[in-house]
Amino acid sequence: MELLNIKDLDLENKKVFIRCDFNVPMDEHSNISDDRRIRSAIATINYCLDQKCAVILASHLGRPKGEVVEKFSLAPVARRLNHLLKRDVVIAKDVVGEDAIAKAKALKSGEVLLLENLRYEPGETNNDEELSKKLASMAEYYVNDAFGVSHRAHSSVEGITKFFDNKHKAAGFLLSKEIQFFGKIIENPVRPFAAIVGGSKVSGKLEALVNLLPKVDKIFIGGGMAFTFLKQLGYDIGASLVEDDLLGEAQKIMDEAKKLGVKFYLPVDVIAAEKFEADSVIKIVTAQEIPHEWMGLDIGPATVRLYREGLNDVQTVLWNGPMGVYEMDRFARGSSKIANFVADSYATTVVGGGDTADLVQRVGLGEEMTFISTGGGASLELLEGKVLPGVAQLIKE
Ligand code: AMP
Numbered sequence: 001m002e003l004l005n006i007k008d009l010d011l012e013n014k015k016v017f018i019r020c021d022f023n024v025p026m027d028e029h030s031n032i033s034d035d036r037r038i039r040s041a042i043a044t045i046n047y048c049l050d051q052k053c054a055v056i057l058a059s060h061l062g063r064p065k066g067e068v069v070e071k072f073s074l075a076p077v078a079r080r081l082n083h084l085l086k087r088d089v090v091i092a093k094d095v096v097g098e099d100a101i102a103k104a105k106a107l108k109s110g111e112v113l114l115l116e117n118l119r120y121e122p123g124e125t126n127n128d129e130e131l132s133k134k135l136a137s138m139a140e141y142y143v144n145d146a147f148g149v150s151h152r153a154h155s156s157v158e159g160i161t162k163f164f165d166n167k168h169k170a171a172g173f174l175l176s177k178e179i180q181f182f183g184k185i186i187e188n189p190v191r192p193f194a195a196i197v198g199g200s201k202v203s204g205k206l207e208a209l210v211n212l213l214p215k216v217d218k219i220f221i222g223g224g225m226a227f228t229f230l231k232q233l234g235y236d237i238g239a240s241l242v243e244d245d246l247l248g249e250a251q252k253i254m255d256e257a258k259k260l261g262v263k264f265y266l267p268v269d270v271i272a273a274e275k276f277e278a279d280s281v282i283k284i285v286t287a288q289e290i291p292h293e294w295m296g297l298d299i300g301p302a303t304v305r306l307y308r309e310g311l312n313d314v315q316t317v318l319w320n321g322p323m324g325v326y327e328m329d330r331f332a333r334g335s336s337k338i339a340n341f342v343a344d345s346y347a348t349t350v351v352g353g354g355d356t357a358d359l360v361q362r363v364g365l366g367e368e369m370t371f372i373s374t375g376g377g378a379s380l381e382l383l384e385g386k387v388l389p390g391v392a393q394l395i396k397e
Pocket of ligand 1: 198199200201204222223224225241296297298320321322323324325326327355
């Protein structure tokens with residue numbers, strides 16, 4: 001899939017609207033605690049500035065649900081942009097109100113304007129056409145560089161693309177990179193190709209599992225979702241997370257894996273806890289001997305060894321979803337051990353965004369992976385084989 005390329009646009013001295021994903025985590029004092037998403041957009045912004053563009057930036061932050069909520073203001077993002085771009089960034093008081101429209105109109109070549117939080121407008125998440133039209137009216141060109149929200153049909157992501165023809169819109173460098181990377185990995189991986197799939201539930205990753213099965217050589221299951229498979233195999237899983245309504249689907253996946261010759265790995269032991277608490281009493285038990293009422297909250301040491309063996313000859317690894325409740329130190333070991341092993345391997349390693357990206361950063365291995373996606377939900381939808389709504393209108397004909 002080839003996307004409309006920003007380099008094919010005749011941007012010189014023009015006004016360009018860039019949809020970014022500046023939805024960064026902040027601490028209680030509104031300090032940005034991780035600015036990777038802002039830094040990831042700098043290449044596209046600088047490219048436009050080098051073309052002497054007047055640049056209008058827009059993003060959402062958190063979930064203000066269509067109302068102006070001070071703590072979700074993009075002002076801290078404007079300050080960080082100031083610093084990263086080494087130039088003044090003006091922030092509008094609103095999104096498409098008098099102030100934003102006036103500032104966008106007056107914006108000159110080389111100047112940068114940041115609109116206020118797009119989700120202050122109730123129309124944004126409803127893909128409201130009027131809002132799309134107002135946003136589009138601010139600029140001559142539209143660039144989407146917000147991979148993290150491209151799976152959402154929102155006004156500034158999907159609706160707005162309809163107001164620009166193919167000569168006036170494109171994907172930014174970040175969006176292009178993400179789409180190309182996932183496309184290449186899934187369609188043309190160097191083999192053996194393994195997927196490590198974890199996280200809380202089967203339901204959240206079911207479509208991704210089904211889509212990945214015919215493409216991979218091995219699948220390693222971890223996290224809460226493992227227990228639905230283990231239960232289907234007849235194990236007593238105690239009080240572990242389980243989706244009884246998906247036992248049949250779990251069987252189908254295992255049958256399909258067998259039919260396709262895909263090596264399907266499940267945990268052979270787990271860290272079982274008496275309670276879902278950080279300081280709970282814990283035991284390492286085999287998958288066959290999870291005590292009644294206890295819950296498995298991480299993969300155990302034998303599973304880590306087994307998975308390492310299985311991953312040893314792999315050339316491409318795609319990882320989506322933690323192996324355990326990594327937010328609590330006691331249940332983070334499985335994920336951390338697998339992260340270290342994957343990071344040390346010579347395989348191409350691709351980490352789906354969200355929790356997996358977070359855990360890889362926490363253990364300090366961010367730089368060791370080949371590629372870490374900036375979008376959790378969006379990367380999952382790519383793994384499901386979907387065309388993202390924000391990308392559909394940017395595909396080259
Ligand atoms: P997901 O959003 O589906 O990728 O799930 C990520 C969440 O799964 C994390 O917050 C983990 O704490 C949680 N998780 C991982 N393993 C388990 C487990 N064995 N039991 C319950 N929750 C888990």
